[in-house]
Every structure is written in C-alpha cells, then in structure tokens.
Amino acid sequence: MSTVTGVSATDDPPGPDGRTPLRGVSASTGRLGDRLFGGAATVSGVIVIATVTLIAVFLIVQAVPALRDNQASFFTSREWAPGGDTPRFGIVEFLWTTVAASTMAMIIAVPFGVAVALFLTQYAPLWMRGPAAALVDLLAAVPSIVYGLWGLITFAPFFKPIQGWLENTLGWIPLFSPTGISGGTILFIGLVLSIMVLPIVTALSREVFAQTPLAHKEGALALGATRWEMIRTAVLPFGRPGVISAAMLALGRALGETIAVTFLVSSLPDGAAWTWSLFNGGETFASKIANNAAEFSNPNKTGAYIAAGLVLFVLTFIVNSIARIVIERRKAFTE
Amino acid sequence: MAKRIDVSDLNVYYGAFKAVEGVSMTVEPRSVTAFIGPSGCGKSTFLRTLNRMHEVIPGGRVEGKVMLDDQDLYAPSMDPVMVRRTIGMVFQRPNPFPTMSIYDNVAAGLRLNGVRNKKTLDGIVEQSLKGANLWNEVKDRLSKPGAGLSGGQQQRLCIARAIAVQPQVLLMDEPCSALDPISTLAIEDLINELKSDYTIVIVTHNMQQAARVSDRTAFFNLKATGEPGRLIEIDETTKIFNNPNEQSTEDYISGRFG
Numbered sequence: 135m136s137t138v139t140g141v142s143a144t145d146d147p148p149g150p151d152g153r154t155p156l157r158g159v160s161a162s163t164g165r166l167g168d169r170l171f172g173g174a175a176t177v178s179g180v181i182v183i184a185t186v187t188l189i190a191v192f193l194i195v196q197a198v199p200a201l202r203d204n205q206a207s208f209f210t211s212r213e214w215a216p217g218g219d220t221p222r223f224g225i226v227e228f229l230w231t232t233v234a235a236s237t238m239a240m241i242i243a244v245p246f247g248v249a250v251a252l253f254l255t256q257y258a259p260l261w262m263r264g265p266a267a268a269l270v271d272l273l274a275a276v277p278s279i280v281y282g283l284w285g286l287i288t289f290a291p292f293f294k295p296i297q298g299w300l301e302n303t304l305g306w307i308p309l310f311s312p313t314g315i316s317g318g319t320i321l322f323i324g325l326v327l328s329i330m331v332l333p334i335v336t337a338l339s340r341e342v343f344a345q346t347p348l349a350h351k352e353g354a355l356a357l358g359a360t361r362w363e364m365i366r367t368a369v370l371p372f373g374r375p376g377v378i379s380a381a382m383l384a385l386g387r388a389l390g391e392t393i394a395v396t397f398l399v400s401s402l403p404d405g406a407a408w409t410w411s412l413f414n415g416g417e418t419f420a421s422k423i424a425n426n427a428a429e430f431s432n433p434n435k436t437g438a439y440i441a442a443g444l445v446l447f448v449l450t451f452i453v454n455s456i457a458r459i460v461i462e463r464r465k466a467f468t469e
Numbered sequence: 470m471a472k473r474i475d476v477s478d479l480n481v482y483y484g485a486f487k488a489v490e491g492v493s494m495t496v497e498p499r500s501v502t503a504f505i506g507p508s509g510c511g512k513s514t515f516l517r518t519l520n521r522m523h524e525v526i527p528g529g530r531v532e533g534k535v536m537l538d539d540q541d542l543y544a545p546s547m548d549p550v551m552v553r554r555t556i557g558m559v560f561q562r563p564n565p566f567p568t569m570s571i572y573d574n575v576a577a578g579l580r581l582n583g584v585r586n587k588k589t590l591d592g593i594v595e596q597s598l599k600g601a602n603l604w605n606e607v608k609d610r611l612s613k614p615g616a617g618l619s620g621g622q623q624q625r626l627c628i629a630r631a632i633a634v635q636p637q638v639l640l641m642d643e644p645c646s647a648l649d650p651i652s653t654l655a656i657e658d659l660i661n662e663l664k665s666d667y668t669i670v671i672v673t674h675n676m677q678q679a680a681r682v683s684d685r686t687a688f689f690n691l692k693a694t695g696e697p698g699r700l701i702e703i704d705e706t707t708k709i710f711n712n713p714n715e716q717s718t719e720d721y722i723s724g725r726f727g
Contacts, residue, residue, distance in 0.1 A: 358582070
C-alpha cells in the first residue's frame with residue numbers, strides 16, 4: 135500500500151521486542167499441532183495437483199497412438215470410424231454440438247441465475263430468503279438422470295411447438311434453419327442444461343452477493359442511489375469475480391454433462407449434411423463416449439475416444455484459464 | 470446552499486424497540502453541530518434519521534417531524550432517495566467503492582444523477598477533491614483504485630464523494646474514529662473549511678474534537694441500558710463545555726462517567 139502523506143492506518147505494528155513481526159512460513163512455531171496441520175494441508179495440495187497432472191498424462195499417452203494412425207484430420211473431419219486398419223476420425227461435430235449447447239445454457243442460466251441471486255439477497259422479504267434459497271439449492275441435488283427423464287417426457291413435447299414457431303419466424307437465420315429433427319436438438323439440450331446449471335450459478339452468486347459489506351451498500355445509498363443503483367454500484371462489482379467463478383463451474387458442468395445429454399440427444403445418421411442450425415441433432419463429446427463405451431474393443435479404437443475426451447479436458451482448462459485472467463486483471467480494484 | 474434543520478419531538482424505533490425518544494432541536498446553517506454522549510445513547514441513530522438512512526435497517530421508523538427549511542423530510546410524497554441526494558453522509562469507517570478508481574468514486578454520485586458530460590465531470594471531480602484537501606495528493610493517479618489510499622486519504626475521498634453532489638447538509642458519523650491523529654487533524658481542518666458552505670452535523674466520541682470543531686454541541690444520554698436515548702441539552706459549545714445547564718452533562722464532560 136503506497137501513501138503520499140507517509141501516514142497509513144494499515145502500517146504493520148512492530149512485533150514484540152522490536153523484532154519484525156512473524157509472517158508466512160516464519161510464523162510456524164514448530165510445535166506438533168502446527169507441523170501436523172501444515173503437513174496434512176501440504177499433502178492434500180500435492181495429491182490434487184498430482185491427480186490432475188496424471189489424468190492429463192493418461193489421456194495423452196492413450197490418445198497419441200490412435201492419433202498417429204488416424205488417416206483423417208482430427209480437428210476438421212466429421213468422419214468417425216476409429217479402429218480397423220485405416221482409422222478415420224475427427225471431432226468437429228462433437229466440438230460444435232458441445233460448445234453450442236453449453237453456450238446456449240450459459241446465455242440463459244447466467245443472467246437468470248444472477249437475477250435470482252439478487253432477488254434472494256436484495257429484494258426478497260427476510261422470511262422468504264432462507265426457504266427460497268434452500269429450494270434453489272435442492273435443484274442442484276436432483277440427479278441428472280431425472281433431468282433426462284423430465285426432458286424426454288415432459289419438456290420435449292412442450293418444446294416442440296416452440297421450435298416450430300422459431301423455425302417459422304427465424305428460419306431465415308442459419309442458426310434457426312429447420313432441419314426436420316425435433317426432440318434432442320442442440321437448442322433443446324442447451325435449455326435442459328441451463329436448468330441443470332442454474333442452481334450452481336444461483337447458489338454461488340447468492341453467497342458473494344450476501345457478503346457485500348454493508349459499508350459499501352450504505353455508501354451508495356447515502357449518495358442517493360435507488361435500490362437498483364445501489365446494486366449496480368456496490369453489489370454487482372463486489373460480486374463480479376464470484377459470478378465469473380460460478381459461471382465457469384456451471385460451464386464445466388454443462389460441457390461435461392453426460393447422462394441427461396446421452397438420454398436426450400438425437401444423434402445424426404452417418405453422412406448427414408452439415409448445418410449450423412441449433413435445430414440440428416448431434417452428439418457431444420461426453421454423450422459420444424458414453425454411447426460407445428461398449429465398443430472399446432481394441433486400444434486404437436479406445437484411443438480415439440480418449441483423444442476426444444482429451445479435447446474436452448483441454449476445452450475446460452482453457453475456459454477456466456480465461457476466467458482466471460479476467461479476475462486477475464481487475465484484482466487491484468477488488469481488494 | 471446550506472439549509473437549516475428543525476426537528477420536533479422525534480421518536481426512533483427499530484421494530485418494537487424505542488431507540489431514541491422525544492428529540493427536538495434546531496441545526497443552524499453554515500455551522501458545525503456536534504453530537505456527544507456515551508455509547509448506545511442514540512446519537513448515531515438520530516443522525517441517520519436526518520437523511521432517512523435508518524430506513525436501510527429493517528424495522529427502522531420514526532414518529533415526529535424533521536424539516537429542512539420548509540420541506541418536511543417525512544412527508545408521504547418525499548422520496549428517501551431525494552432526501553439522501555440533498556443530505557450527504559460520511560461514515561465511521563472510510564468506505565470508498567473498492568472496484569472504482571479515485572476519479573470514479575468521486576464521480577459516482579454525479580453519475581447516479583445522470584451527469585455524463587466528461588468536461589463537467591472532470592471539473593466537479595477536481596473541485597470536490599480540492600474541496601476535500603486531497604487533490605494535490607491524488608491528482609497524478611486519479612485512475613488508481615480508491616482503496617489503495619491510506620485510511621485518512623480514503624476518508625477525505627469519501628468526503629469528496631459526498632460533496633461532489635453539492636448537498637445542503639453533510640452528516641458525519643464519527644468520521645475520525647478509525648484514523649490516526651495526523652489524519653484526524655487533516656479532517657478537522659477540512660470540517661472548518663467546509664462549514665462556510667455546508668451545514669455540518671458530526672457525531673464524535675472524542676470530546677476534544679467536539680470542542681475543537683463545533684459551534685454548537687448536543688449531549689445525548691440514556692437512563693439505563695434498554696431505555697431509549699434522549700437529548701439532554703444542546704447549546705453553544707463553549708457553554709456546554711464550561712457551564713452546562715444539566716448536572717449529567719457536566720458529569721460526562723468532566724469524565725465522571727461515560
């Protein structure tokens with residue numbers, strides 16, 4: 135902390151006997167409890183880092199031989215014929231389906247989740263906050279197969295006319311052009327995913343919004359801010375890193391969600407024409423792997439699926455890194 | 470632009486609890502009025518009723534009347550948001566918005582009022598920072614975070630933020646209690662300068678501070694814990710500190726209790 139006057143309320147006080155105050159590692163006393171706790175924490179940290187590293191190594195080691203034998207372009211081909219003497223496989227279709235469905239889910243779930251969190255922390259009457267928050271949290275505890283069943287039995291028939299209407303009105307936009315597929319389209323999967331990740335966004339955003347210091351809120355109100363202006367001036371900026379983290383966790387879940395998607399998705403027949411439409415079907419990484427787990431008969435075939443899993447892993451990693459960078463860049467302003 | 474405040478027979482409640490009872494006083498324009506009294510006597514609570522900030526706390530309400538010149542602050546048609554734009558407030562702990570730069574902190578209130586013009590904002594930000602005796606220290610780093618300043622500078626930044634919207638009255642709730650003596654002195658000097666333009670009301674636990682900065686002093690007290698706080702007396706500061714009318718005021722001033 136730099137000061138111009140040279141007087142700061144936060145200057146460190148001198149330690150006892152005029153020694154420099156204990157800080158960081160030197161604050162350890164070397165007593166048994168200290169050593170036990172420090173050791174346990176260190177071991178836990180190392181194990182987590184080692185696990186992530188080993189998963190990456192596993193994926194790479196298993197995927198490389200299959201990728202070497204691959205006769206098609208891994209990133210741009212739409213073929214999927216792994217195994218055999220001349221395996222040909224590419225992931226572009228899974229990549230598009232996964233990213234498009236997850237993006238749809240984020241576009242819906244993040245604003246909606248933040249709004250719900252703001253309602254629960256800033257607008258709802260006090261007696262309502264606890265029970266309503268518990269209900270939203272309960273949504274997060276619903277197993278994904280239940281979302282799959284609900285999507286198939288209840289939501290799909292309900293969505294069908296909506297899709298028809300969208301195709302009629304917005305069909306001239308490539309994203310909404312009709313494909314003849316109904317049911318497990320990308321848009322439909324995205325909607326189900328958005329409901330699945332909504333409680334994650336809501337619960338985490340609610341935590342950070344509720345922790346907005348009263349001093350900041352009062353500072354805004356005393357300037358003559360209305361409730362919404364107070365939220366914009368004090369609550370949202372304070373909660374921003376938390377909301378980004380929440381969105382990333384939710385995106386991670388949406389990208390990797392398997393059971394509900396496998397259950398709902400309309401896979402495309404071989405050789406189906408390419409389209410950008412959100413009303414197209416298509417497998418995601420996770421559903422493709424899950425649907426074909428029975429076929430892991432030879433290492434090269436398995437390797438192709440693992441390569442697909444590796445892409446999903448890297449995708450999640452990139453998304454998280456971007457979130458970190460966004461949060462770090464504004465760090466000086468959030469302390 | 471400074472205005473007079475007239476309070477008559479004000480009771481303050483938090484839910485069923487009566488926190489302050491029967492306060493009547495006049496706060497003179499272009500002067501400093503200090504509120505002193507033991508902890509829990511309701512002086513901060515009463516201060517908050519002057520710009521309706523007590524309504525932020527669930528269950529907070531008042532009975533009685535507060536007039537700002539000829540405006541009734543508690544008239545049904547009066548919007549609390551408008552009251553707070555007219556009567557600014559500085560808090561016990563400096564509370565600059567942590568995500569905003571020094572410039573944006575000062576401009577925050579103006580932007581809430583819809584001022585968007587860059588030139589106008591630049592002018593008022595400079596003028597307010599000068600008014601808060603902070604300009605020379607921060608003019609080269611206006612885009613740096615406000616939270617990076619020292620405690621005393623942060624408090625002056627909050628004062629700049631409050632006066633940027635040109636309020637009629639400035640309420641200060643123990644503005645120096647989190648500051649070191651040198652920063653405190655800087656704030657006290659500032660209060661002395663500001664009183665030529667503003668009506669200032671300051672709550673303080675520091676009786677020397679009340680004696681140094683205020684023209685009039687109000688002494689609040691309560692009979693016992695759980696009883697509502699009351700205004701014991703309000704008078705010229707020299708009178709309160711040298712020859713108060715009430716015995717309990719003299720006891721408090723001379724350090725016999727509290």
